[in-house]
Amino acid sequence: MVKRRHSDVEKIADFDIDQLHSLTQELEDQAYSSETWKTYNHSWKQFKAWCKKVDASPLPAELKTIQAFLSWLVKEEYSWPTIERTVCAISKFHDLEEETAQTRHIKVKKQLDGIRRSLKTKSKSKKNLTIIDLASICQAAPDKPIWWRNRAILTMGFAGALRRSEVANLKVQDVVFMNDGAILNLWDAKGARKGEVQRVGIPMGQNAMICPIQNLRKWLAFTKATEGPLFLPMKPPLGQEIWKNEPIYKETVSQVVKRGVELIGIDSAIYGGHSLRRGLATAASQANVPLARLKQHTRHKSVQSLLPYIEDSELFADNPANLIGF
Structure with missing residues (x-):
């Protein structure tokens, strides 16, 4: 006896929406390694602490707040990879709360281009161990x-x-x-x-x-x-x-x-x-x-x-x- 295959229409009707929502969350969580999430959390905590000190909102963060924070990172001599990672973290936590991330604003992009160019001349890679x-x-x-x-x-x-x-x-x-x-x-x-x-x-x-x-x-x-x-x-x-x-x-x-x-x-x-x-x-x-x-x-x-x-x-x-x- 030939087993009847479900039609595409029957398949559409046969699912649990709650399970799909749960699966969606699991897939989103797997987009980044645990090490990446760890560094994002560290950067986000630092940004929140800085905002608290200057009496600014971290979420949603205003354009001027983000730009001032980036300038502070440069002043404190943070490396370009750290600054780049911090921007990614701020963007990610805004996305999670469905808030508009000003990190994508053209002014921030121009500022980051300037930071990258200025730090590139100063950066020194670690010497290799022979x-x-x-x-x-x-x-x-x-x-x-x-x-x-x-x-x-x-x-x-x-x-x-x-x-x-x-x-x-x-x-x-x-x-x-x-x-x-x-x-x-x-x-x-x-x-x-x-x-x-x-x-x-x-x-x-x-x-x-x-x-x-x-x-x-x-x-x-x-x-x-x-x-x-x-x-x-x-x-x-x-x-x-x-x-x-x-x-x-x-x-x-x-x-x-x-x-x-x-x-x-x-x-x-x-x-x-x-x-x-x-x-x-x-x-x-x-x-x-x-x-x-x-x-x-x-x-x-x-x-x-x-x-x-x-x-x-x-x-x-x-x-x-x-x-x-x-």
Whole structure:
């Protein structure tokens, strides 16, 4: 007996409107990763606090309020990415309340163009950490728990080209050890949809000193953790004990890099958490790793967004001065 298929008309009549509204909300929530929502909430709270101080309404916010706030961000020397993210957050929270967002006003767009142009000349990218730097840091690091953790952060962050937030948000259960190394399951990473996982391979290192797998295993042997945050805050001032069973802040990753380069006598001012990700990209480019494979590993959306990470190294590849024996 042939099963009769529902006609399109019958399908239209067979649904629950409340369930559809619920599904709509779920799909909207998945438009952004949890990390994106976290940064949006942080920016929105800052904007509300600023508005309270100047006795202005944050929602709906007047055009002059938004423009004054943007000028304040510039005066306080916030970076362009932070300012851009803040504008997105203000727009998003206005949209959620179905209010008109003055962030889209032509005057705001002109102001943002001016801010971008002025900050572009001032901005300095974080310097990449080299493999030699990384090995020197691991060798110079004291043999105590806080540096067992720090060595794992540095080598894992470098090998995986990880962002600060990705390092900070890692959980023990996100690491799957294999014969050749480990696979990291990154949940809600930048550019991913809510609930989406990105997989990153971390190979065994050829140099035991900077091997991310050996350094991670040594840290886990100390914590004895089988679940929960992978990297934990250490109790000051000696860093011999775990302070809290909570994840570290992403700013901690930057502090670890800075303390590391200071150990080997390098000025830490131009180094930060991004030095790990930039370092891997630069080293891979110098080793002639194909851009497509490098992009897959760093998880950049496009080759164009990856190029700024490796352009400096390209200045010395097939350099005309070298080729003529200068």
